[in-house]
Amino acid sequence: MTDDVVDVAVVGAGAAGLTSAIVAAETLAQDGTPGRVLLLDGAKQIEAKILVSGGGRCNVTHEVITPKDFFGNRNIIRNILAAFSVERTIAWFTSLGVDLKREPTGKLFPVTDDARTVLTALLSRARHTGAIIRPGHRVTEIATSRAGFLVRHSHGTTQASRVMLATGGQSLPRTGSDGFGYRLACGLGHRVTPTVPALVPLVLDHSMFHATLSGLSHDVELTSVADGREVDRRTGSLLWTHFGISGPVVMDASRFWTLATNRGAQVDLYGNFVPSRTAEELKEWFVAQAAEHPRRSLTRTLSMLVSDRFAESLCLHCSCDPQELTAQVVRRDRERLLSTLMRFRFPIERDRGWNFAEVTTGGVPLEEINYRTMESKLVSGLYLIGEMLDCDGRIGGFNFQWAWATGWLAGQSAARSLLAAKLPPYSA
Numbered sequence: 001m002t003d004d005v006v007d008v009a010v011v012g013a014g015a016a017g018l019t020s021a022i023v024a025a026e027t028l029a030q031d032g033t034p035g036r037v038l039l040l041d042g043a044k045q046i047e048a049k050i051l052v053s054g055g056g057r058c059n060v061t062h063e064v065i066t067p068k069d070f071f072g073n074r075n076i077i078r079n080i081l082a083a084f085s086v087e088r089t090i091a092w093f094t095s096l097g098v099d100l101k102r103e104p105t106g107k108l109f110p111v112t113d114d115a116r117t118v119l120t121a122l123l124s125r126a127r128h129t130g131a132i133i134r135p136g137h138r139v140t141e142i143a144t145s146r147a148g149f150l151v152r153h154s155h156g157t158t159q160a161s162r163v164m165l166a167t168g169g170q171s172l173p174r175t176g177s178d179g180f181g182y183r184l185a186c187g188l189g190h191r192v193t194p195t196v197p198a199l200v201p202l203v204l205d206h207s208m209f210h211a212t213l214s215g216l217s218h219d220v221e222l223t224s225v226a227d228g229r230e231v232d233r234r235t236g237s238l239l240w241t242h243f244g245i246s247g248p249v250v251m252d253a254s255r256f257w258t259l260a261t262n263r264g265a266q267v268d269l270y271g272n273f274v275p276s277r278t279a280e281e282l283k284e285w286f287v288a289q290a291a292e293h294p295r296r297s298l299t300r301t302l303s304m305l306v307s308d309r310f311a312e313s314l315c316l317h318c319s320c321d322p323q324e325l326t327a328q329v330v331r332r333d334r335e336r337l338l339s340t341l342m343r344f345r346f347p348i349e350r351d352r353g354w355n356f357a358e359v360t361t362g363g364v365p366l367e368e369i370n371y372r373t374m375e376s377k378l379v380s381g382l383y384l385i386g387e388m389l390d391c392d393g394r395i396g397g398f399n400f401q402w403a404w405a406t407g408w409l410a411g412q413s414a415a416r417s418l419l420a421a422k423l424p425p426y427s428a
């Protein structure tokens with residue numbers, strides 16, 4: 001059993017928790033009296049999520065970060081992001097010994113292309129500051145006490161003046177983020193908005209042709225419609241897989257499907273595979289093709305617009321013969337084909353679930369946090385950071401940026417409040 005008395009207890013040693021611990025310990029040390037900072041994590045292996053992130057390369061951040069890249073209360077998000085800009089993030093990582101490189105998409109990765117570089121740097125800086133890291137210490141309850149907080153965990157109790165709640169969301173629960181942190185937050189009086197998987201692939205009805213296209217990716221404009229109202233429209237790369245659809249545009253759109261489905265709405269996802277043309281232009285183009293190349297097969301004609309594998313699947317899906325001569329395609333078939341090409345309804349069966357989701361939509365409302373400090377408005381001395389808050393970013397390094405920014409703000413604020421509390425009273 002351990003019975004620690006510490007200045008700052010960080011619950012969850014993920015991206016946000018590690019950042020807050022490092023910044024808190026460094027800020028306290030600037031005063032000449034190193035503070036006691038303790039990180040408790042339920043997982044045996046610390047930050048497995050960083051290691052699997054970005055396909056094992058860890059997409060640390062993005063060259064341009066705006067509130068529009070996030071979902072949640074954008075006014076609050078704007079203020080939080082402004083406190084720790086991309087430039088500061090890059091400089092901070094350089095100071096940790098992690099140089100970042102920019103890819104053509106604007107995503108920033110470590111130059112080593114190895115997520116372990118990021119994890120090792122964070123862990124060694126945390127240890128260097130004197131912060132103590134305790135894996136395998138699952139926190140079961142946090143209670144307020146006269147001196148601050150009593151943090152009960154699998155090996156005993158820790159007394160802390162300040163507590164950082166950095167338990168993440170529910171995505172990839174095998175890494176330790178299983179949603180229990182929400183119960184800890186509720187136990188302290190916070191609310192939690194409904195949580196659903198986001199940045200998650202979508203499973204299609206087995207009667208669809210997706211499996212035959214597995215591995216193929218191409219651009220599409222996706223439109224999400226909930227109860228007859230358009231709720232999202234975005235363009236990007238879609239990947240066909242053995243179970244359904246994935247790829248950046250699908251991952252980004254998925255939160256609209258999971259959120260609306262969760263509240264019982266009828267949600268439809270439509271794909272436009274030729275977004276640069278109007279229906280009239282597409283019809284004119286097809287009629288011209290049929291006149292110029294009457295003996296060309298239907299698949300070959302369509303493959304001037306989309307990949308030939310997709311063109312063939314689409315023909316079969318629309319009950320058309322892929323080898324039929326273009327000039328012989330009857331008007332009804334042509335109309336069906338072209339309208340499907342522009343408004344293809346994906347028959348979604350379900351999302352792929354928490355084990356395949358990259359983030360969580362929903363969480364502790366941002367309105368319950370002081371955005372200047374990340375301190376709870378309900379419990380003084382409690383800070384809430386990272387994915388457990390009701391904010392999720394699109395794919396591209398935005399979710400880590402949220403973790404670094406909220407962790408940095410909370411670490412600095414908690415340390416400053418401790419230092420301020422230790423100041424001798426002003427005497428004239």
Ligand SMILES: Cc1cc2nc3c(=O)[nH]c(=O)nc-3n(C[C@H](O)[C@H](O)[C@H](O)COP(=O)(O)OP(=O)(O)OC[C@H]3O[C@@H](n4cnc5c(N)ncnc54)[C@H](O)[C@@H]3O)c2cc1C
Pocket residue numbers: 011012013014015016017040041042043046047048049050052053054055058059060061137138139140166167168169171172175176177178179180181357358359385386387388396397398399400401403
């Ligand atoms: C496969 C995958 C790839 C990703 N790739 C990227 C990417 O490249 N770029 C990007 O920006 N984002 C990426 N993300 C999202 C990003 O990883 C998360 O948004 C980010 O890690 C959240 O950080 P966090 O510190 O808030 O939570 P987490 O990283 O989830 O950390 C929470 C920690 O709290 C611990 N914990 C939970 N409950 C308890 C408890 N009761 N007691 C003690 N400890 C507890 C957990 O063990 C965990 O270590 C990816 C996510 C996944 C799943």
